[in-house]
Amino acid sequence: MSTRIPFLKGHGTENDFVIVPDPENAVELSPAAVAALCDRRAGIGGDGVLHVVRSAAHPEARGMAAEAEWFMDYRNADGSVAEMCGNGVRVFARYLQHAGQTTEGDLAIATRGGVKTVHIAKDGDITVGMGRARLPEGDVTVSVGGRSWPARNVNMGNPHAVAFVDDLADAGDLFSPPPFSPASAYPDGVNVEFVVDRGPRHVALRVHERGSGETRSCGTGACAVAVAAARRDGADPTATGTPTTYTVDLPGGTLVITERPDGEIEMTGSAVIVAEGEIDAKWLETAAG
Numbered sequence: 001m002s003t004r005i006p007f008l009k010g011h012g013t014e015n016d017f018v019i020v021p022d023p024e025n026a027v028e029l030s031p032a033a034v035a036a037l038c039d040r041r042a043g044i045g046g047d048g049v050l051h052v053v054r055s056a057a058h059p060e061a062r063g064m065a066a067e068a069e070w071f072m073d074y075r076n077a078d079g080s081v082a083e084m085c086g087n088g089v090r091v092f093a094r095y096l097q098h099a100g101q102t103t104e105g106d107l108a109i110a111t112r113g114g115v116k117t118v119h120i121a122k123d124g125d126i127t128v129g130m131g132r133a134r135l136p137e138g139d140v141t142v143s144v145g146g147r148s149w150p151a152r153n154v155n156m157g158n159p160h161a162v163a164f165v166d167d168l169a170d171a172g173d174l175f176s177p178p179p180f181s182p183a184s185a186y187p188d189g190v191n192v193e194f195v196v197d198r199g200p201r202h203v204a205l206r207v208h209e210r211g212s213g214e215t216r217s218c219g220t221g222a223c224a225v226a227v228a229a230a231r232r233d234g235a236d237p238t239a240t241g242t243p244t245t246y247t248v249d250l251p252g253g254t255l256v257i258t259e260r261p262d263g264e265i266e267m268t269g270s271a272v273i274v275a276e277g278e279i280d281a282k283w284l285e286t287a288a289g
């Protein structure tokens with residue numbers, strides 16, 4: 001490993017990431033190394049790591065290389081692997097633009113949740129095709145401090161439990177994962193969104209992201225919330241043939257979510273690169289134990 005490892009820092013609606021460009025998949029990022037990088041006091045700090053690898057160079061992405069040159073090897077702040085991160089995809093695309101690997105317009109990015117289509121607009125916003133939501137059957141309940149709410153089970157390539165509450169303060173501190181039941185609904189854990197209404201097709205949320213705690217924004221969570229809100233409001237674009245669009249306020253900004261009649265969901269929002277530098281490889285090795 002080189003003595004210096006390049007990195008960048010970026011965020012999408014304040015969901016922030018350490019970006020590690022590594023086209024040939026030469027940098028070993030163990031769970032402990034990822035956790036060290038994401039440590040906000042002893043490391044760089046972030047909700048996760050975006051490991052930028054050519055699809056052909058990564059064993060999990062080689063099968064997608066014909067469709068997408070780049071693979072987003074995404075890790076949560078605790079070092080665990082995640083299937084997908086909506087804000088992360090936007091920041092990943094912004095990095096590729098920043099690095100001269102793409103320009104305004106359309107591109108494809110490989111993720112563990114499949115190949116995602118991305119559009120970089122002239123005005124700076126980035127739209128990501130997030131795929132279709134799955135709505136598993138069965139009742140789910142989430143709890144905070146002795147109170148419980150029914151939740152909608154929505155899968156956006158990763159699992160979500162969406163609970164509509166009277167006040168976002170009902171979510172508590174969200175330091176630890178809110179308990180849910182039945183345990184069989186989410187055998188690998190779940191992202192939990194607490195949602196309030198702001199107006200017609202306008203909601204706000206707080207989220208506990210599996211493996212990261214409360215974050216300022218969650219792209220797949222915003223999509224899950226928009227789908228859950230639409231179904232609660234009696235809107236199903238696949239049945240009506242009419243797209244539905246929800247504005248979703250998060251602590252770090254606003255995302256616009258559109259579900260099309262074919263079931264595809266599009267998410268639009270900002271993505272910013274804020275800094276770049278070098279990681280001391282020796283520090284990282286020591287910090288990772």
